[in-house]
Amino acid sequence: MHNTVLTVAPALTDEELNALFAAAWPGHRPAPFARRLAAHSLTWIAARRDGRLTGFVNVVGDGGEHAFVLNTTVHPDQRRRGLGVRLVRAAAEAARGRGATWLHVDYEEHLTGFYARCGFGTTAAGLMRL
Ligand SMILES: CC(C)(COP(=O)(O)OP(=O)(O)OC[C@H]1O[C@@H](n2cnc3c(N)ncnc32)[C@H](O)[C@@H]1OP(=O)(O)O)[C@@H](O)C(=O)NCCC(=O)NCCS
Secondary structure, three states, X not given: OOOEEEEEOOOXXXXXXXXXXXXXXXXXXXXXXXXXXXXXXEEEEEEEEXXXXXXXXXXXXXXXXXXXXXXXXXXXXXXXXXXXXXXXXXXXXXXXXXXXXEEEOOOOHHHHHHHHHHOOOOOOOOOOOO
């Protein structure tokens, strides 16, 4: 893992993000990531190994105390080596640096242990499909 480098809010291309998401998220459809990050994100973290994008996490904010972690993603061939936890912890640190004091996330039940390792406590929360 030593040669996996994490960077805060680097320039990323739609091509490399779509390639990572296509490998990691079943049913992914190409998205205009670069434009969305520039317009809507508080910050984001990218992981590269030998130049290849192997991990990503996005953070959006309300401009005040609250920030939300979205799309935590590790390439399937790089999983279970601690990269996901490194990404989310780096995202928390970057969000704190941008002035947020609360970090939110939602996830499927089986990832409770993963997000606990990242430093999250649990709370009641809601989610609505629009
Ligand atoms: C979830 C994800 C980001 C985890 O990345 P990762 O680099 O494999 O995670 P880590 O190696 O840091 O995992 C740390 C610990 O979290 C837990 N964990 C990680 N992935 C898990 C999974 N799929 N199911 C259950 N527990 C998991 C384990 O306890 C793990 O420790 P261990 O490997 O010693 O058992 C990755 O599997 C992924 O990209 N999944 C597809 C996209 C997705 O569902 N993202 C989550 C959105 S909420």
